[in-house]
Amino acid sequence: MDIQQRIEAALKTKEPKRIKARLFALGFFNKCGKCDGKGVIDGFGHIANGVCFSCGGSKGRVARMTRELVLELEAKVATGALEAYLAHNKAVAEAKRAIAPLKLTIDKEWQYGAVHTAFSKKRDIDQTSALFLAATRINKLRDVANEKAQSGKSTAAEAVEVLTQTLAAIRAENDGFTS
Ligand SMILES: [Zn+2]
Numbered sequence: 001m002d003i004q005q006r007i008e009a010a011l012k013t014k015e016p017k018r019i020k021a022r023l024f025a026l027g028f029f030n031k032c033g034k035c036d037g038k039g040v041i042d043g044f045g046h047i048a049n050g051v052c053f054s055c056g057g058s059k060g061r062v063a064r065m066t067r068e069l070v071l072e073l074e075a076k077v078a079t080g081a082l083e084a085y086l087a088h089n090k091a092v093a094e095a096k097r098a099i100a101p102l103k104l105t106i107d108k109e110w111q112y113g114a115v116h117t118a119f120s121k122k123r124d125i126d127q128t129s130a131l132f133l134a135a136t137r138i139n140k141l142r143d144v145a146n147e148k149a150q151s152g153k154s155t156a157a158e159a160v161e162v163l164t165q166t167l168a169a170i171r172a173e174n175d176g177f178t179s
Helices: 003-011 016-025 067-080 080-111 114-123 130-151 156-176
Strands: 029-031 059-061
Touching: 003 016, 003 067, 016 080, 016 130, 059 130, 067 080, 080 114, 080 130, 080 156, 114 130, 114 156
Parallel strands: none
Antiparallel strands: 029 059
């Protein structure tokens, strides 16, 4: 087998995009010197989310695969690193599917519920009023939901649990609110 075929066999795919993603995931790429292969620069989160200006967040370039590197790749895959990466991707996709409908319900409850309906009708709001305080609490709850839905670090079950609790808390605020 030539080098390309061995790479494809080790990574179990012939699709160029997937080969690139899998090589990157397993660390077979030349790191961008500016961000050290992270794609973001620490401490610059306030500018374009910290995305590295040098590599545009791509982390670097695919390494030119030599026979030695292919041997290293095959050894790495033999340790189960590829399976771990694929399992992680699957878990993230599952979490996304579980989160999406719940997040939509939360957004609607937040936007069209009693608290924000009343809030949007007011011009000047006393910051000590029950309405203002309820809106503050409800916004904080939605921040929690947004963070949980976006982090991509939690399992589907964890995210669903937090989002379900958050939805119930937002509903309780709306149900308990009388203007
Ligand atoms: Zn970079």
